[in-house]
Amino acid sequence: MSGPGGREREVSWRKQKALQIHAALTSDPVNMQALRGAAVSEGGLLSQEIRRKAWPKLLNVNVFCLPPKPGPGIRYHHRDYNQVQMDVRRSLRRFPAGMRDTERSALQEQLADMILYALHSHPELHYYQGYHDIAVTLLLTAGVRLGTAMLCTLSMHHLRDFMDPTMDSTKHALNYLMPLIQCESAQLCDFLLRSEVGSIFALSWLITWYGHVLSNYQRVLRLYDFFLASHPLMPVYFAAQMVLSRERDVLRCDCDMPSVHQLLSHIPPDLPYEDLIARAQRLFHQHPPSELAWQAALQPRKSISISSFQSLQLSASQQRPDSVLRRQAQAEPPAVLPPARNPLLKLAVWGLSASLGAAALAVTQTALEWGPEVLLRLF
Incomplete structure (x- = not known):
């Protein structure tokens, strides 16, 4: 939005969303559906002040029952x-x-x-x-x-699979990446498979929730809003959309592992993050993990992060x-x-x-x- 009218609309929109978040937080019980919707939708949770109230609710953390200050x-x-x-x-x-x-x-x-x-x-x-x-x-x-x-x-919960003694569960989560790309672009998926780039380029994206690879802290916070309110595999869906958004660049480069890995490892500063979040959300609903595991014949593996997610959501809804x-x-x-x-x-x-x-x-x-x-x- 540009100009005085645009700024006024921006302020009005932010105020309205802040009031909606406040209403969700003060509802008894807390309106988790509205709170998750606010965290996922455009702008996320808006500010650090709101995040300090909303993030604990998204994780079912009682601020009156905190552990002692770590010593x-x-x-x-x-x-x-x-x-x-x-x-x-x-x-x-x-x-x-x-x-x-x-x-x-x-x-x-x-x-x-x-x-x-x-x-x-x-x-x-x-x-x-x-x-x-x-x-x-x-x-x-x-x-x-x-x-x-x-x-x-x-x-x-969300990070549990990354914290096993081996990386088997982490690699299993990464195995969803190519099937997701295949769902949206068979041509791009075929190119990536022929290049033998694998999915290791997205490892740091996944296990740090992009905190290690993004220099813009506000974008990191926006993604944390999104991931805290979503399924544990949502960072993989977001990774798929990041790769898909660069399809033209990928298809123009040499079809070999070093070239493709270097291209994908470098994240452009001007990616449309709100659009990518919306697309990742839509991709998740169109192709949920259970469907992908069947279609892609992924090796069945018990995921603690996924299996515990429903119980976390249920307990959070009773806050x-x-x-x-x-x-x-x-x-x-x-x-x-x-x-x-x-x-x-x-x-x-x-x-x-x-x-x-x-x-x-x-x-x-x-x-x-x-x-x-x-x-x-x-x-």
Whole structure:
């Protein structure tokens, strides 16, 4: 939209959508269908303030029942400690430009604590390179405590297949890519198969939810809105649409693996992301995973991410709005602390601090307010 009239319509549209999201969040129970629809539709969830309220609902995370702030105590005892530290040190470009070194260092410490807390809490999970790209997006959006809670839930659902001890489940997810392209363009699919490029070019797209390959942070957030509200395989559908959108360029290049891989690995800065999201959504409805697995004769494999998705959606649909959860939290009797000599005292204090921290977060947000930026500094 251009000109004064266009800007006014843009502001009016954003206000209307923000009110619709607010109505979904304050409905009792939360109107998850409307909230998911807002996250998927044009513009996504609009702002960081709204995301801090909506993302936990999309993941069925209760902001009044957060884990304690991750501490350094578990760092040195986890099998993935060294790899996590190396990846976190390499994450400099994921932080806002111009951030002071001291702030960035503090956030990197929190990022490592988040990751190691999630892994320590769920020993069956195995760290993979790229996991930190997802964790840092949650940290920058929601702070360390809420980000940790969302990371734990996400790891047990959407990301679960990537966190097996082998890459078999990840490769199985990538196997959907060529059949999806085949559904839309047999010519392009045939070209890709003859080039023997495979699907490895899309690996980093999938396992980082594009956080590692996109330099525009707002686009990363827009995709996270989309993926958090969608089926675990939606990043593959989006990858298919990214490749399809470049069909002409692909068909013009040499039909060999190095040429095609180099072309597809480089993502142009001007892709029409809203259009690609809409197309990926439409492709999912036209060719759901169950249909593709049959048509493409994909090797049957039990996917924890897919099998647990329906239960996550069901539990999320029963959520109460934050205003109700806040009253429930305030009505709970105060915890009785054990005597100081009891070795469980420290654990109990951590738990109490977690409850108070979550309550403080929610109390500072009225039913008509999206949390102010300063809240990020509280966690």
